[in-house]
Amino acid sequence: xxxxxxxxxxxxxxxxxxxxxxxxxxxxxxxxxxxxxxxxxxxxxxxxxxxxxxxxxxxxxxxxxxxxxxxxxxxxxxxxxxxxxxxxxxxxxxxxxxxxxxxxxxxxxxxxxxxx
Amino acid sequence: xxxxxxxxxxxxxxxxxxxxxxxxxxxxxxxxxxxxxxxxxxxxxxxxxxxxxxxxxxxxxxxxxxxxxxxxxxxxxxxxxxxxxxxxxxxxxxxxxxxxxxxxxxxxxxxxx
Numbered sequence: 001x002x003x004x005x006x007x008x009x010x011x012x013x014x015x016x017x018x019x020x021x022x023x024x025x026x027x028x029x030x031x032x033x034x035x036x037x038x039x040x041x042x043x044x045x046x047x048x049x050x051x052x053x054x055x056x057x058x059x060x061x062x063x064x065x066x067x068x069x070x071x072x073x074x075x076x077x078x079x080x081x082x083x084x085x086x087x088x089x090x091x092x093x094x095x096x097x098x099x100x101x102x103x104x105x106x107x108x109x110x111x112x113x114x115x116x
Numbered sequence: 117x118x119x120x121x122x123x124x125x126x127x128x129x130x131x132x133x134x135x136x137x138x139x140x141x142x143x144x145x146x147x148x149x150x151x152x153x154x155x156x157x158x159x160x161x162x163x164x165x166x167x168x169x170x171x172x173x174x175x176x177x178x179x180x181x182x183x184x185x186x187x188x189x190x191x192x193x194x195x196x197x198x199x200x201x202x203x204x205x206x207x208x209x210x211x212x213x214x215x216x217x218x219x220x221x222x223x224x225x226x227x228x229x
Contacts, residue, residue, distance in 0.1 A: 042222055100172075106158030
């Protein structure tokens, strides 16, 4: 079975500093990996995904993520944090196509707090 | 271009009742998935519909059922509501391919008293 771990419940960073939100996954084969962001009382907004190719994926709002197969990680990064980036971030994995399973499995979420 | 829409936004029910939640997918999308997000947790997959059939189901009891219509919109039905069914119910739409991104609606907040 596939799983996602987000080891940090909360990440605090000062505005203008770089941020990293960690994610590790467990799945057989080559996964599809996603990051979503959730603002209070809202649904999930798609940030970026890794399917294949370059290990560094660029997404919306200046976010990027680095896929590391050997460490089974997909950490979310941004060079300079904004107060408006404060939200709940979810990492998700989808099983390889050959499994026939299409469901997203989500981590428990990491709350990002950016201080002015 | 309208994104994924869901109705209603909020709902209050009592134990034992039945509820129907509705979802309209993003324009051009043909696949709809439903997720349950309990407070403080990540979303959990309920099921996915494609071509009006349930294609994959998560670990949810038969009290949870769904339907997809020819225009690709979808309904989620929950029977015999329990207190533990209180959650945010999220609908996501996508194209059929495995690689396609699932785009989420704003959700329906269900409170069971």
